[in-house]
Amino acid sequence: MEETLMDIDLKDKEEYIVNMGPQHPSTHGVLRFETCLQGEKVKYIIPHCGYIHRGIEKMCEKLTYPQLLHLTDRMDYLSAHINNEAVSLCVENAMGIEVSDRVKYIRTIFAELTRIASHQLWWSAFGMDLGALTTFFYGLRDREKILDIFEETTGTRLIQSFITPGGLMADVHPNFQRRIKEFITYFRKKLPEYDQLLTGNIIFRERTKGIGVMSKELAIDYGVTGPSGRGSGFHCDIRKIAPYSAYPFVKFNEIIFPEGDTYARYLVRMKEMWESLNVLEQLVDNIPQGQIMLELKAIKAPKGEYYQRVETARGELGVYIVSDGGPSPARMKFRTPNFSNLFIINKIASGHKIADLVAISGSLDLVIPDIDR
Amino acid sequence: MALLKTIKEVGNYFNEIYDGVASLVRGMKVTGGYFIKRGQIVTQKYPENRATLKMFDNFKGELQLIHDENNQHSCNVCNTCARKCPNGSIEVIYKKVEGADGRSKKILDKYIYHLETCSFCGLCVPACDEHALRFDQEFEHAVFDKSKLTKVLNKPGSTCKVVKE
Amino acid sequence: MNLQSEIPLDYIVVLSAVVFFVGLLGVVIRRNLISMLMGIELMLNAVNINFAAFNHYLFPNRLEGHFFALIVMAIAAAEAAIAIALIINIYRRFATVSVDDVDELKY
Amino acid sequence: MGVDIKSMPYEDFNDNETLEELRKSGSSVMVTSLDSIVNWGRSNSVWPLTFATSCCGIEMMAAGGARHDFARFGIEVYRASPRQADVIVVAGTIVRKMAPVLRRLYDQMADPKYVIAMGACAVSGGPFYYNSYSVVRGVDQVIPVDVFIPGCPPRPEALLYGVMQLQRKIKTQKMANQNMEGAGMMPEMNTSTEDKSRYVQPAENQNDKSAEECKPNNSPA
Amino acid sequence: MESYALLTFFLTAVVLVGGAIIFSHFVAPHIPGIVKSEPYECGIPTEGPTWIQFHVGYYLFAIIYLIFDVETVFIYPWAVVMREIGLTAFFEILIFFTVLGLGLLYAWKKKALIWE
Amino acid sequence: MYDFTPMIDSITGYLNGVFTPFWAGLISMVMLGVVLLTVYAVLGLYLVFAERKICARMQNRLGPNRVGPFGLFQTIADLIKLLLKELIFIKNADNFLFNIAPFIVIIASIMAIGSIPFAKGLQAIDLNIGVLYILAISSMGVIGILIAGWASNSKYSVIGAMRSGAQVISYELSVGLALLCIIVYAGSMQFSEIIASQEDGWWIFKGHIPAFIAFVIYLIAGTAETNRGPFDLAEAESELTAGFHTEYSGIKFAFFFLAEYMNMFVIAAIATTLFLGGWLPFHLFQWAGFNHVMDYIPPVFWFFAKTAFVIYLMMWFKWTFPRLRIDQLLALEWKYLLPINLINLILISFLTLMQWHF
Amino acid sequence: MQTEQLTSLITALVPDQKPGISKQYPEFIIPADKVNSLARELKNNNETLMDYLFCLTAVDRKDGFHVVYHMTSSVFRHTLVLRVVLADKVNPSVPTVSDVWRAAEWYEREVFDLFGIRFENHPNLKRMFLDDDWVGYPLRKDYKDSFTLER
Amino acid sequence: MTGPRIIFYILAASIVVFSILSVTSRRILRAAIYLLFVLVAMAGLYYMMNFQFLAAVQLMLYAGGIVVLIIFSILLTSQIDSKLDPPKFSHLLGGVFTAVGGILLSTITLLQFVFKPSGIAAVGTDIRSVGRQLMDTNLVGYALPFEVISVLLLAALVGSIFIARKDRV
Numbered sequence A: 001m002e003e004t005l006m007d008i009d010l011k012d013k014e015e016y017i018v019n020m021g022p023q024h025p026s027t028h029g030v031l032r033f034e035t036c037l038q039g040e041k042v043k044y045i046i047p048h049c050g051y052i053h054r055g056i057e058k059m060c061e062k063l064t065y066p067q068l069l070h071l072t073d074r075m076d077y078l079s080a081h082i083n084n085e086a087v088s089l090c091v092e093n094a095m096g097i098e099v100s101d102r103v104k105y106i107r108t109i110f111a112e113l114t115r116i117a118s119h120q121l122w123w124s125a126f127g128m129d130l131g132a133l134t135t136f137f138y139g140l141r142d143r144e145k146i147l148d149i150f151e152e153t154t155g156t157r158l159i160q161s162f163i164t165p166g167g168l169m170a171d172v173h174p175n176f177q178r179r180i181k182e183f184i185t186y187f188r189k190k191l192p193e194y195d196q197l198l199t200g201n202i203i204f205r206e207r208t209k210g211i212g213v214m215s216k217e218l219a220i221d222y223g224v225t226g227p228s229g230r231g232s233g234f235h236c237d238i239r240k241i242a243p244y245s246a247y248p249f250v251k252f253n254e255i256i257f258p259e260g261d262t263y264a265r266y267l268v269r270m271k272e273m274w275e276s277l278n279v280l281e282q283l284v285d286n287i288p289q290g291q292i293m294l295e296l297k298a299i300k301a302p303k304g305e306y307y308q309r310v311e312t313a314r315g316e317l318g319v320y321i322v323s324d325g326g327p328s329p330a331r332m333k334f335r336t337p338n339f340s341n342l343f344i345i346n347k348i349a350s351g352h353k354i355a356d357l358v359a360i361s362g363s364l365d366l367v368i369p370d371i372d373r
Numbered sequence B: 001m002a003l004l005k006t007i008k009e010v011g012n013y014f015n016e017i018y019d020g021v022a023s024l025v026r027g028m029k030v031t032g033g034y035f036i037k038r039g040q041i042v043t044q045k046y047p048e049n050r051a052t053l054k055m056f057d058n059f060k061g062e063l064q065l066i067h068d069e070n071n072q073h074s075c076n077v078c079n080t081c082a083r084k085c086p087n088g089s090i091e092v093i094y095k096k097v098e099g100a101d102g103r104s105k106k107i108l109d110k111y112i113y114h115l116e117t118c119s120f121c122g123l124c125v126p127a128c129d130e131h132a133l134r135f136d137q138e139f140e141h142a143v144f145d146k147s148k149l150t151k152v153l154n155k156p157g158s159t160c161k162v163v164k165e
Numbered sequence C: 001m002n003l004q005s006e007i008p009l010d011y012i013v014v015l016s017a018v019v020f021f022v023g024l025l026g027v028v029i030r031r032n033l034i035s036m037l038m039g040i041e042l043m044l045n046a047v048n049i050n051f052a053a054f055n056h057y058l059f060p061n062r063l064e065g066h067f068f069a070l071i072v073m074a075i076a077a078a079e080a081a082i083a084i085a086l087i088i089n090i091y092r093r094f095a096t097v098s099v100d101d102v103d104e105l106k107y
Numbered sequence D: 001m002g003v004d005i006k007s008m009p010y011e012d013f014n015d016n017e018t019l020e021e022l023r024k025s026g027s028s029v030m031v032t033s034l035d036s037i038v039n040w041g042r043s044n045s046v047w048p049l050t051f052a053t054s055c056c057g058i059e060m061m062a063a064g065g066a067r068h069d070f071a072r073f074g075i076e077v078y079r080a081s082p083r084q085a086d087v088i089v090v091a092g093t094i095v096r097k098m099a100p101v102l103r104r105l106y107d108q109m110a111d112p113k114y115v116i117a118m119g120a121c122a123v124s125g126g127p128f129y130y131n132s133y134s135v136v137r138g139v140d141q142v143i144p145v146d147v148f149i150p151g152c153p154p155r156p157e158a159l160l161y162g163v164m165q166l167q168r169k170i171k172t173q174k175m176a177n178q179n180m181e182g183a184g185m186m187p188e189m190n191t192s193t194e195d196k197s198r199y200v201q202p203a204e205n206q207n208d209k210s211a212e213e214c215k216p217n218n219s220p221a
Numbered sequence E: 001m002e003s004y005a006l007l008t009f010f011l012t013a014v015v016l017v018g019g020a021i022i023f024s025h026f027v028a029p030h031i032p033g034i035v036k037s038e039p040y041e042c043g044i045p046t047e048g049p050t051w052i053q054f055h056v057g058y059y060l061f062a063i064i065y066l067i068f069d070v071e072t073v074f075i076y077p078w079a080v081v082m083r084e085i086g087l088t089a090f091f092e093i094l095i096f097f098t099v100l101g102l103g104l105l106y107a108w109k110k111k112a113l114i115w116e
Numbered sequence F: 001m002y003d004f005t006p007m008i009d010s011i012t013g014y015l016n017g018v019f020t021p022f023w024a025g026l027i028s029m030v031m032l033g034v035v036l037l038t039v040y041a042v043l044g045l046y047l048v049f050a051e052r053k054i055c056a057r058m059q060n061r062l063g064p065n066r067v068g069p070f071g072l073f074q075t076i077a078d079l080i081k082l083l084l085k086e087l088i089f090i091k092n093a094d095n096f097l098f099n100i101a102p103f104i105v106i107i108a109s110i111m112a113i114g115s116i117p118f119a120k121g122l123q124a125i126d127l128n129i130g131v132l133y134i135l136a137i138s139s140m141g142v143i144g145i146l147i148a149g150w151a152s153n154s155k156y157s158v159i160g161a162m163r164s165g166a167q168v169i170s171y172e173l174s175v176g177l178a179l180l181c182i183i184v185y186a187g188s189m190q191f192s193e194i195i196a197s198q199e200d201g202w203w204i205f206k207g208h209i210p211a212f213i214a215f216v217i218y219l220i221a222g223t224a225e226t227n228r229g230p231f232d233l234a235e236a237e238s239e240l241t242a243g244f245h246t247e248y249s250g251i252k253f254a255f256f257f258l259a260e261y262m263n264m265f266v267i268a269a270i271a272t273t274l275f276l277g278g279w280l281p282f283h284l285f286q287w288a289g290f291n292h293v294m295d296y297i298p299p300v301f302w303f304f305a306k307t308a309f310v311i312y313l314m315m316w317f318k319w320t321f322p323r324l325r326i327d328q329l330l331a332l333e334w335k336y337l338l339p340i341n342l343i344n345l346i347l348i349s350f351l352t353l354m355q356w357h358f
Numbered sequence G: 001m002q003t004e005q006l007t008s009l010i011t012a013l014v015p016d017q018k019p020g021i022s023k024q025y026p027e028f029i030i031p032a033d034k035v036n037s038l039a040r041e042l043k044n045n046n047e048t049l050m051d052y053l054f055c056l057t058a059v060d061r062k063d064g065f066h067v068v069y070h071m072t073s074s075v076f077r078h079t080l081v082l083r084v085v086l087a088d089k090v091n092p093s094v095p096t097v098s099d100v101w102r103a104a105e106w107y108e109r110e111v112f113d114l115f116g117i118r119f120e121n122h123p124n125l126k127r128m129f130l131d132d133d134w135v136g137y138p139l140r141k142d143y144k145d146s147f148t149l150e151r
Numbered sequence H: 001m002t003g004p005r006i007i008f009y010i011l012a013a014s015i016v017v018f019s020i021l022s023v024t025s026r027r028i029l030r031a032a033i034y035l036l037f038v039l040v041a042m043a044g045l046y047y048m049m050n051f052q053f054l055a056a057v058q059l060m061l062y063a064g065g066i067v068v069l070i071i072f073s074i075l076l077t078s079q080i081d082s083k084l085d086p087p088k089f090s091h092l093l094g095g096v097f098t099a100v101g102g103i104l105l106s107t108i109t110l111l112q113f114v115f116k117p118s119g120i121a122a123v124g125t126d127i128r129s130v131g132r133q134l135m136d137t138n139l140v141g142y143a144l145p146f147e148v149i150s151v152l153l154l155a156a157l158v159g160s161i162f163i164a165r166k167d168r169v
């Protein structure tokens, strides 16, 4: 198969191998691309992962359900909340309990805020990858507003640890709604600026349009989901396919662009931020009253196997729990979005230039611990 | 016909240039705007603003064993918090003492808190039925010596309010 | 500054002769095409010095030597461009830039 | 003299004892004024290596962002090449596969070089201290660490505080023994041929100091 | 005086760089190591030769540059006297540019201006 | 007013009076060298500082502010740090070339700075081929970059060097051609004469649109020639870590860093001199009063203000735009700038022929 | 497609299938040697079109390793789970499905890395997360090493 | 000893030394750098002869153009640790003999001839007179060569692209 060109010998003298990573600014962490180049053209890429394989799945087998949430937090740390939501939902399904609407609403609000924050960070970093250094600061500036909302309620910024099977760790702070409304108005003003700075820019468009084209079939075959998949026209938003939490109560559009190039993936995320703002607007004023935490004697999934799919900021997260009926799972598997999204890179980036490789890997929005777990 | 096409091509060539330059100028307006406008700087000057810097009430800084003014805490050595902690950051070490009624009682000897492994998951504080724990607002932890991060939370000479039989 | 009054013309002419023959030496002893090209450049430069020097010393009222030097430079540049193109082509075909190897590898 | 940091009183720093020891240790030569100039330069211009492995890296980026602005300390010049960097902020988990890489990066940095271990993972393995088969329990097993910043992840302010601690530490150094200091207490190792056994050794159990009878209780409920 | 000034510039630069490097050599720490002196490649020992075989198409840029460099060199004297000489100079440069424009067009059409 | 010629003459006169010509020459050389060095160092340090502050402000942050008042000593601290940083020798690298590369880039930039007219009479050297001299000297810098990348024996370096080589040589053409436009207008290559020709208006104003186009092209090409963003492909951080100077540490690296900024200054200073009237004050046609007030501002100030403006433009570019890809970069030069430039030049010569400029 | 139809379809293809464990999705336990052909059929059959394999993993149970395939159709949106039980706990092996779904290539590598299950005909079965010289397969229940600290 | 003389001797010495180094160095890129030094020193020489324009052209064309081209081609064809073969002994012998013999012969010949300084007043060698003569369409002018050069350059351009493009491997 042409994907695994590990053993191709360098017959052509003009080819050479360059390592990008583990410590490389473009890989956003400790990914390693073993890149074979011809001139500046990428012949093929072999991604090497495992530089941050922390053995989370094994560790989960030793921890109780509430405890292991602090590990899933750290898997895809940019959608920490959504990861936890997935686990909690899975455990709740297993136990056959249903949380109150209030919890659902708050969870969804958190999830959407997380999504926006994650996309903001991605936007910042993507601009950096392409050499537009100022985007980094604008994205982070606006992200701080969301982090403030998180911190006020949960006490931590990046990794909230706010959710637990059966409900939430605490009720939201009284300022919660006000701050979110402020944020919505604020960010609606700032988003057009993002467009002026980057989206419309001719250099940016030249750098992204037609680069790294991924067809819909390819996306499905490789299991590329999330904004990257939707940029190829793959209808894969779990929030629509299998709505959970408060998503059945809100109206929103699934953003789909059929082109499949880097620019399309970019646009999906930009539009998703608008869409998330809409979702937030629908939810924030209508948070019903209700119990924050169900009274549970013990959190134990009954014997059996359970699977839960949710949509994180990067795509479909699946949580697969095999339980023996004890307080901790017998096997815990995370089907993480980035794991699948990563391996498409050889397919879509070979044939382009090195600079395009950076753009493409940026547009896939990789979070390495999510790949390695 | 060919001439028309050429003209069109040349027109496109210049159109492209115009569009490109216009988009560049739009981008420059954003950055330039921030450069000119006053009061856009959002930087908090951390060490300078220490006096006014206040964390949110919920901020999880460092675990604290609550002591009242009599230097008393309310930990009764039930060890729930240590069991709840996912990464063993808490060790509750007790010693047995002879109570007044002759029965031996467990009292807290050392409440060891490993700040270096704590992941601030917040499971320990609600786990304590005695409400003996809380998070304080401290975040300036950096040290030169790793062993300084293992802390004993009960203050020297402190006693327990409620003594478990 | 006027070199005319400070240094005899002979010095410069001898200097140019030295450079010329050093360039020749380079062409002779090196088998690498690029090195040989560098030798040739040296020789051309030696000639240019003469043009300039004779102009400066003997016919300061005219600019002929100056122009000759100028044109030699232009031609040298064109020659270098073609030569490098040839060398690279040879390199591509034989994966070597040594005359000896190319000689052996004749097609 | 020497270890004052602008807008931050000396007493408000942690771990002043170790600092005092550092000041006393080494050669008996007093910190000369030349040293203080040199240290002033070095401490105010610590350029970090672009190196972030996981979650803590995001907070490091946030510290560089507009709100917290690393740059005020003059350390915003992120260098991607270890040759030009002064400090390696280990922000995130280091696993056994990564440890040789980290070591190599550290070895390739030009002296004087410093290490900040940011976050619980880098300090001790953090949430992955127990039960993980691949996480290195603290980067101090791999490279010599100057400043430890606990937290998971530490706030950007905590990182800034850690940087100030590093600046204080730099200010205690002496030119005279710069060829010994900073090079680290660990000999360089050749990562290409190195045997990985050093990370495979179980770390010293931190529970050693705890009393025996507590152990059984510590298992998960 | 001019040539002395030029000489001064040159010497200043040499003194600046040389002095700084020598100074640095004496005062900076120097702790050599095997790994330290190996080439850097993102923390991974380099695979294969560090020397890169370049795509040979690259040198075309250098060649085209050289040709146009010669051209610009010859335009300078023209530019200075353009004003005085007027029409003749204008036509001469017109011819000159036309011929070279053809060259550029040729290079363009032959796709010599594409960096791969 | 504010003519430096008498001052310099009197200094030379004094020296010649006291010492023998040989010693007088030597002393004036030393003085010139010291002055140049000071200017160079101060400019270099504060350009770096200014860039950090300016970009900080564009990004809603403060920038360095803790070292000295407003962080003014920040770059000095950096300099001290870099001076005291270990110089690493790379295995298998060609040490001779590795060490000589910083010399070449710095020599190129210092020699270029020397001939810039800071004010009337405040010019170390006024060659009759001034513009050509600067171009010739700065074409030397690329050799430094090429051998730096090559001698490092690292893959990133070589790719960076190759890119930067292709980039710099390409854009040199545009720089030259854009300057030629003004040379045609002014009919001279001597800086003093070019400035003198702008007494009645700067070329960018009185040269019609072609002069403006030339200015824009010059700015783009100049930015590219100094390897600055958005054309910083040679050290494209997200691709090649640090590009051609990946393996350089300590003060050697600092010199590449410095040379980049100084080249930027040279580019801006030439733009000022040729397009913006050099040290001439800003005049509005007939407003004698206004013009008179302007005349009171010393020419050095005018020069630096204009240069600062151009430098600010270049920084503005850098901090706003994404980086180009290498093939786009070369296409921009060969397919847009160069043809436009050639046509522009013909247009300008036509304008000159017809005497249609002001 | 409804569960009943699926059941009949799969029974037709693999007569010795057994109903699965989980109740959440329709699930079938199939013998190891049939997995590749069944997968191909499920993907290409116009009524199932299981073109999206969203999860492939393994579980270490008492009766052997279970390899579990979660798949869905991007057209019909029905989900199906296949399960293969490998009783051999020392040298488990199963045919690859990476020629059916590309995504499987890396899932299988991961499973090989962490469980030591061999996937026959896999194009590139190598360690993925762990070093090449790592001993043992960490996600097996009996995995022990000297490094892990148990709590 | 006057200033110009010192400078001349320095320049001459560096020309000779670096040109010898350039042909004897076994590292080819070093050889190119030595060549660069020779060329720069020659530019200095032109400068001292008042041919400022020629000096600048020398720098721009030779140092900035041809040397860059040569470095490019070296980068494309040789490795950093590869050294040039030491010359064959016969070649070396022949080469040194020719060179030394040639130098001696020509020096002797040249020294026998007495160049008489012309004593004619120098015309301006500044760029303007160069330009005037270059644009001059009279018999003494160089307008025709000027145009011919453009054709030459065109030919070189087309030729080199043609050579480089032909049968791409």
Ligand code: SF4
Pocket: B074, B075, B076, B077, B078, B079, B080, B081, B082, B092, B127, B128, B129, B130, B131, B132, B133
């Ligand atoms: S702190 Fe609370 S939970 Fe922990 S041992 Fe004491 S009483 Fe028990």
Ligand code: SF4
Pocket: B063, B084, B085, B086, B087, B088, B089, B090, B117, B118, B119, B120, B121, B122, B123, B124, B125
């Ligand atoms: S916050 Fe979590 S990790 Fe920290 S001590 Fe409490 S339970 Fe343990």
Ligand code: SF4
Pocket: A074, B119, D054, D055, D056, D057, D091, D092, D093, D118, D119, D120, D121, D122, D126, D127, D151, D152, D153, D154
């Ligand atoms: S310390 Fe916590 S936040 Fe930091 S890398 Fe480790 S798990 Fe992530």
